[in-house]
Amino acid sequence: MKKIFNAAFAYMIIGVLAGLFYREFTKANDFPEGDFTQLGVVHTHVLTLGFIVLLIVLALDKVFGLSGTKLFSWFFWLYNAGVVLTAGMMVWHGSLTVLGEESNAMIAGIAGLGHIALSVSLVLFFLALRRKVVGAAEPAAPSIEAAAAR
Numbered sequence: 001m002k003k004i005f006n007a008a009f010a011y012m013i014i015g016v017l018a019g020l021f022y023r024e025f026t027k028a029n030d031f032p033e034g035d036f037t038q039l040g041v042v043h044t045h046v047l048t049l050g051f052i053v054l055l056i057v058l059a060l061d062k063v064f065g066l067s068g069t070k071l072f073s074w075f076f077w078l079y080n081a082g083v084v085l086t087a088g089m090m091v092w093h094g095s096l097t098v099l100g101e102e103s104n105a106m107i108a109g110i111a112g113l114g115h116i117a118l119s120v121s122l123v124l125f126f127l128a129l130r131r132k133v134v135g136a137a138e139p140a141a142p143s144i145e146a147a148a149a150r
Contacts, residue, residue, distance in 0.1 A: 036093025
């Protein structure tokens with residue numbers, strides 16, 4: 001649980017700093033206000049995918065004890081890799097836009113790998129959660145016939 005908490009805290013700080021970077025970098029490079037750059041959405045992506053989602057995962061871990069499983073470990077590391085890859089490529093692409101340079105297919109491809117990692121990790125998370133939720137289900141009440149047979 002400590003790893004989840006620390007990761008969520010780190011993403012909260014990175015998300016806030018990403019917003020600051022966007023504002024200052026666009027000002028320093030005289031980027032027209034209102035023009036789109038991916039730098040403008042990095043901060044919300046990091047805060048949502050990193051901070052908020054991991055806080056929800058932390059709460060579910062507290063309730064169901066997910067973090068001790070192999071599936072959860074795979075989820076955690078793959079999810080973080082996906083967030084970092086995706087956000088990193090957004091920063092790179094957005095910075096190029098602000099500087100007036102063209103992006104390339106490599107950036108899009110790496111960002112795609114980040115999205116794939118996020119998708120696979122979320123499937124792993126739900127498999128780990130399902131095992132705990134379905135496995136923790138209360139057994140059905142004994143039937144009338146079983147009670148009468150005693």
